[in-house]
Amino acid sequence: MTFSTNATADATASRSRHLVQPGGVASAGCGTAWDDWFTGTRHAEIWLSLAWYDVLLRYRRSLLGPVWLTLSMGALIMGMGPLYATLFNVQLSQFFPHLTLGIIFWSYLAGVVGEGCSTFISAASYLKQAPYSRSVFSWRIIARHTIYLLHHLVLFIPVAAWARVTPSPNILLILPAVAIVLINVHALTLTLGFLSARFRDVPQIVSSALQLAMFLTPVFWLPDALPTRARFVLYNPFAAWLELLRAPLLGHAPAWIHWQTAAIISVINVAIAILMYQRCRHRVVYWV
Amino acid sequence: MALLDLVNVRVDFPVYGTHSHSLKQTLAAAATGGRIGTDTGVAVVQALRDITITLKDGDRLGIVGHNGSGKSTLLRVLTGVYPPTAGIRRSEGSISSLIDPALGIEADATGKENIYLRGLVMGWSRARVKSVFDDVCQFSGLGDYLGLPVRTYSTGMLMRLAFSIATCIRCDIIVMDEWLSVGDAEFQANAENRLKRIVSEAGILVVATHSWGLVQRECNKAVELSHGSIVRFENLPPSV
Numbered sequence: 001m002t003f004s005t006n007a008t009a010d011a012t013a014s015r016s017r018h019l020v021q022p023g024g025v026a027s028a029g030c031g032t033a034w035d036d037w038f039t040g041t042r043h044a045e046i047w048l049s050l051a052w053y054d055v056l057l058r059y060r061r062s063l064l065g066p067v068w069l070t071l072s073m074g075a076l077i078m079g080m081g082p083l084y085a086t087l088f089n090v091q092l093s094q095f096f097p098h099l100t101l102g103i104i105f106w107s108y109l110a111g112v113v114g115e116g117c118s119t120f121i122s123a124a125s126y127l128k129q130a131p132y133s134r135s136v137f138s139w140r141i142i143a144r145h146t147i148y149l150l151h152h153l154v155l156f157i158p159v160a161a162w163a164r165v166t167p168s169p170n171i172l173l174i175l176p177a178v179a180i181v182l183i184n185v186h187a188l189t190l191t192l193g194f195l196s197a198r199f200r201d202v203p204q205i206v207s208s209a210l211q212l213a214m215f216l217t218p219v220f221w222l223p224d225a226l227p228t229r230a231r232f233v234l235y236n237p238f239a240a241w242l243e244l245l246r247a248p249l250l251g252h253a254p255a256w257i258h259w260q261t262a263a264i265i266s267v268i269n270v271a272i273a274i275l276m277y278q279r280c281r282h283r284v285v286y287w288v
Numbered sequence: 289m290a291l292l293d294l295v296n297v298r299v300d301f302p303v304y305g306t307h308s309h310s311l312k313q314t315l316a317a318a319a320t321g322g323r324i325g326t327d328t329g330v331a332v333v334q335a336l337r338d339i340t341i342t343l344k345d346g347d348r349l350g351i352v353g354h355n356g357s358g359k360s361t362l363l364r365v366l367t368g369v370y371p372p373t374a375g376i377r378r379s380e381g382s383i384s385s386l387i388d389p390a391l392g393i394e395a396d397a398t399g400k401e402n403i404y405l406r407g408l409v410m411g412w413s414r415a416r417v418k419s420v421f422d423d424v425c426q427f428s429g430l431g432d433y434l435g436l437p438v439r440t441y442s443t444g445m446l447m448r449l450a451f452s453i454a455t456c457i458r459c460d461i462i463v464m465d466e467w468l469s470v471g472d473a474e475f476q477a478n479a480e481n482r483l484k485r486i487v488s489e490a491g492i493l494v495v496a497t498h499s500w501g502l503v504q505r506e507c508n509k510a511v512e513l514s515h516g517s518i519v520r521f522e523n524l525p526p527s528v
Contacts, residue, residue, distance in 0.1 A: 043411065045408060045414070046408050046409055046411070049404075049405060049408050050405065050409070053394065053397060053401065053405060057394065057396040057397055060396065125391050125392045126392050126409070127369070128364070128369055128388075128391060129369070129385065129388075129391045129392045130367065130368070130369060130383075130385055130410075131367070131368040131369055131371075132409070198304075200304075282371040283371075285369060285370060285371070286301060286302055286370070287302075287304070
């Protein structure tokens with residue numbers, strides 16, 4: 001069955017009428033895609049609890065618990081900072097905050113997008129239990145990685161203090177930046193989640209692409225070091241999201257071009273996610 | 289007010305990852321009863337065809353049929369998990385699925401955490417979870433074990449927990465795969481009473497079973513499935 005015939009089958013399914021069941025997120029298949037999405041999104045208590053337990057259970061038997069998140073990231077940054085500053089021949093005080101935020105935000109973006117592939121595959125036991133809203137499972141992954149991110153971000157405080165990063169009003173730009181990134185990762189986890197459930201090659205493709213993207217994004221290197229003819233790599237979506245998140249915390253405003261890139265990518269991303277949500281939310285239970 | 293309505297429902301299962309399209313499938317079709325077609329390139333199992341069922345308040349439906357006849361699929365269509373490939377499904381009222389209560393239990397979380405998580409996932413408010421929490425703990429009879437991770441439980445203990453959570457709240461529609469009997473003799477007697485109670489409070493009961501005796505005892509309607517179609521429909525007299 002090709003993908004298009006699948007979509008036809010789904011269109012038939014969504015034409016069938018469903019009355020809304022009262023109560024809970026167990027109401028997918030009822031109403032429109034929007035209702036389904038909104039029901040899942042509204043019940044923040046559910047996905048926050050699930051995400052919280054994901055973290056809790058993962059570290060339950062370890063002595064230090066989630067502090068390990070902070071420690072292992074700290075070790076990575078402490079090791080790489082001096083090394084790369086020497087390699088690139090830049091001042092550590094200028095480079096260290098850049099690298100710290102680069103690695104922290106990259107691990108967030110790559111983590112969410114990479115795991116976004118298993119949004120629905122890993123939720124199979126829930127999907128087969130009751131018609132839960134599909135958006136719950138995307139928010140669960142995003143919430144979990146955001147908990148990781150907060151554990152990592154703590155590391156920036158001593159680094160910023162050491163490197164004398166001066167806070168400026170630009171820090172407020174982090175708010176629209178976070179909003180843009182959340183919209184994009186939510187859209188991506190849905191799109192990749194549906195695609196991966198149906199085509200099991202997608203997670204492999206995504207993980208290869210992420211590896212490449214890490215080098216094409218100024219995670220480790222300074223964008224200024226790039227020769228003009230190679231500046232096009234800064235237009236990749238990851239570079240834009242990373243810069244939007246990083247610049248405000250370093251005290252400057254992200255370049256206008258990154259807002260533009262991010263805006264265009266967001267529109268495309270959300271449009272695809274809406275399309276996928278409408279077409280695949282019913283069928284996904286047959287794929288997992 | 290409970291209502292459950294299927295009109296001309298068809299369910300096709302796409303089966304991905306099967307590369308042999310010939311003899312094996314023919315044999316499988318003969319053995320399991322599903323009709324396996326390959327018209328679209330992927331193996332498609334026609335799990336259900338032309339299913340029309342109307343259930344109203346007070347209806348008790350028994351579904352019988354041999355293995356692979358589509359009983360479980362039909363149950364999952366009724367609960368809304370499998371959206372029909374074609375046809376219409378309508379339902380009114382809250383649905384409780386006792387098809388596989390242990391599905392979705394987090395093995396590393398403790399019994400108590402599982403009660404809490406499951407409650408939330410079912411869409412109950414924190415207050416509602418709290419209000420049933422003690423009842424579930426007490427009914428499961430697991431005592432101090434509720435503080436241990438579920439992975440340390442025996443199968444029987446796991447089923448006790450899952451059963452206790454799944455049956456702690458009254459629902460308009462109950463869908464069951466086989467009449468649940470879990471745990472040791474003592475728990476079974478309690479479970480039986482509890483099940484009887486929530487079933488008697490529910491507007492609609494649907495139970496898939498191999499036992500015709502159970503259908504005659506508990507149900508007022510019965511359908512027999514074969515190869516994904518309804519081959520017999522009966523209105524049963526009330527049991528004495």
